[in-house]
Amino acid sequence: xxxxxxxxxxxxxxxxxxxxxxxxxxxxxxxxxxxxxxxxxxxxxxxxxxxxxxxxxxxxxxxxxxxxxxxxxxxxxxxxxxxxxxxxxxxxxxxxxxxxxxxxxxxxxxxxxxxxxxxxxxxxxxxxxxxxxxxxxxxxxxxxxxxxxxxxxxxxxxxxxxxxxxxxxxxxxxxxxxxxxxxxxxxxxxxxxxxxxxxxxxxxxxxxxxxxxxxxxxxxxxxxxxxxxxxxxxxxxxxxxxxxxxxxxxxxxxxxxxxxxxxxxxxxxxxxxxxxxxxxxxxxxxxxxxxxxxxxxxxxxxxxxxxxxxxxxxxxxxxxxxxxxxxxxxxxxxxxxxxxxxxxxxxxxxxxxxxxxxxxxxxxxxxxxxxxxxxxxxxxxxxxxxxxxxxxxxxxxxxxxxxxxxxxxxxxxxxxxxxxxxxxxxxxxxxxxxxxxxxxxxxxxxxxxxxxxxxxxxxxxxxxxxxxxxxxxxxxxxxxxxxxxxxxxxxxxxxxxxxxxxxxxxxxxxxxxxxxxxxxxxxxxxxxxxxxxxxxxxxxxxxxxxxxxxxxxxxxxxxxxxxxxx
Numbered sequence: 001x002x003x004x005x006x007x008x009x010x011x012x013x014x015x016x017x018x019x020x021x022x023x024x025x026x027x028x029x030x031x032x033x034x035x036x037x038x039x040x041x042x043x044x045x046x047x048x049x050x051x052x053x054x055x056x057x058x059x060x061x062x063x064x065x066x067x068x069x070x071x072x073x074x075x076x077x078x079x080x081x082x083x084x085x086x087x088x089x090x091x092x093x094x095x096x097x098x099x100x101x102x103x104x105x106x107x108x109x110x111x112x113x114x115x116x117x118x119x120x121x122x123x124x125x126x127x128x129x130x131x132x133x134x135x136x137x138x139x140x141x142x143x144x145x146x147x148x149x150x151x152x153x154x155x156x157x158x159x160x161x162x163x164x165x166x167x168x169x170x171x172x173x174x175x176x177x178x179x180x181x182x183x184x185x186x187x188x189x190x191x192x193x194x195x196x197x198x199x200x201x202x203x204x205x206x207x208x209x210x211x212x213x214x215x216x217x218x219x220x221x222x223x224x225x226x227x228x229x230x231x232x233x234x235x236x237x238x239x240x241x242x243x244x245x246x247x248x249x250x251x252x253x254x255x256x257x258x259x260x261x262x263x264x265x266x267x268x269x270x271x272x273x274x275x276x277x278x279x280x281x282x283x284x285x286x287x288x289x290x291x292x293x294x295x296x297x298x299x300x301x302x303x304x305x306x307x308x309x310x311x312x313x314x315x316x317x318x319x320x321x322x323x324x325x326x327x328x329x330x331x332x333x334x335x336x337x338x339x340x341x342x343x344x345x346x347x348x349x350x351x352x353x354x355x356x357x358x359x360x361x362x363x364x365x366x367x368x369x370x371x372x373x374x375x376x377x378x379x380x381x382x383x384x385x386x387x388x389x390x391x392x393x394x395x396x397x398x399x400x401x402x403x404x405x406x407x408x409x410x411x412x413x414x415x416x417x418x419x420x421x422x423x424x425x426x427x428x429x430x431x432x433x434x435x436x437x438x439x440x441x442x443x444x445x446x447x448x449x450x451x452x453x454x455x456x457x458x459x460x461x462x463x464x465x466x467x468x469x470x471x472x473x474x475x476x477x478x479x480x481x482x483x484x485x486x487x488x489x490x491x492x493x494x495x496x497x498x499x500x501x502x503x504x505x506x507x508x509x510x511x512x513x514x515x516x517x518x519x520x521x522x523x524x525x526x527x528x529x530x531x532x533x534x535x536x537x538x539x540x541x542x543x544x545x546x547x548x549x550x551x552x553x554x555x556x557x558x559x560x561x562x563x564x565x566x
């Protein structure tokens with residue numbers, strides 16, 4: 001959950017176009033869901049179809065059949081040579097004999113990656129229907145294994161193992177360590193370098209281009225690093241964050257199986273398990289984002305859901321998503337689980353209470369409309385909707401995203417949402433605060449000593465609890481001068497009406513400017529600078545876990561990272 005900032009939470013998404021040229025079998029453009037990294041792109045000039053008899057000195061970009069000769073035979077030799085081959089290129093070499101990477105008549109792919117973090121406009125909970133082939137992520141590790149028995153077997157079955165390492169740093173005018181940059185996210189401790197993410201995927205994606213058979217897939221993901229605190233689900237390896245407040249930790253943000261059924265309308269994708277929640281421009285996984293840091297709009301909403309999610313292409317332009325999940329950041333084994341109530345009170349009057357009131361059957365429903373031959377896209381979504389009672393991250397999320405491509409150099413992504421929880425304990429009511437401290441809630445210090453959900457700062461001190469609401473709106477205005485570079489300007493407004501999301505009841509204005517520079521499809525640099533302003537109360541340079549209140553209205557943070565795929 002987006003819980004990094006001492007008790008705060010959030011969710012996500014992005015897609016990719018990838019070419020399987022590395023295996024000598026498929027070179028497919030794909031647009032997977034927000035989870036996989038987007039790091040390959042259509043090659044501007046196709047390789048020659050004229051065969052060569054001697055590959056010495058011949059580039060695989062000119063003659064694809066020379067790829068194996070270029071790579072060599074040993075694992076480490078092939079690994080090093082593939083990084084060398086792609087250096088300075090805007091994508092991998094493409095196989096001229098690869099099957100079509102998208103259905104005939106499907107809307108055009110709007111972007112390329114590099115330099116963007118996606119190729120299809122993002123939507124979560126599904127592979128990109130109509131434009132995804134199995135086993136098509138451009139991976140140096142899989143290339144290195146390509147001439148082995150295990151590599152050939154994996155390739156023939158569409159199985160892949162890949163990932164990335166993502167170290168980062170920040171320089172800030174904040175001084176409090178840890179946590180002084182919060183509520184800025186993904187670099188919450190000022191003036192430090194850190195390992196943000198070390199990620200492993202084991203997966204098979206469903207083939208959504210074909211229409212003649214049911215295709216299956218799965219993903220097992222593992223993440224280690226500072227960013228685990230933004231994906232933690234209460235009850236799934238969560239003691240690292242909630243019991244010990246470890247700086248570094250691990251998580252499994254995606255654990256699911258899926259099936260693509262082409263016989264239903266234009267195709268239905270059914271996903272079962274834990275997956276990235278549906279809304280948003282951004283996503284937790286580093287390669288799926290324009291910038292190193294995240295907007296506050298993203299940092300304080302839903303992150304993951306667990307359950308069943310369907311995505312149906314009613315037409316090639318209009319998709320509907322419906323799902324049944326168990327809330328947000330909630331494992332199935334928390335549904336119905338009780339804990340003793342140490343201090344019965346008006347909000348929790350019984351001898352026991354739910355371990356997490358947000359762990360309950362919930363509905364997701366979204367629509368997606370792609371038009372103007374892929375240049376425009378709109379999405380509306382209601383995520384994890386239930387009674388909305390105060391939970392670990394039981395946000396009732398209603399939002400909208402839109403994308404527009406002006407030309408090959410400019411595009412804009414925009415998001416707006418309203419989210420809330422009901423019956424959140426009132427921090428301004430002395431009796432309510434006393435009940436919280438005495439163990440009268442599921443999130444009291446006796447149960448969650450670190451990074452527990454914030455209370456609400458209700459308008460009236462006489463009420464025991466109240467509705468806690470937040471509004472967020474953010475845009476990414478993007479300019480790509482050439483295929484290896486993109487510049488993003490991120491203006492944002494965020495209103496934490498009762499202070500339940502960030503811990504401070506205030507409005508925020510932020511502006512960020514980032515540069516994404518690709519050295520190859522496998523290595524990306526993302527320097528940036530972001531300015532944050534809390535309009536109504538100091539919100540920065542504090543540490544709620546240590547009882548240190550924030551004392552600054554403004555934060556200026558320079559930061560950056562390097563993503564190295566393998």
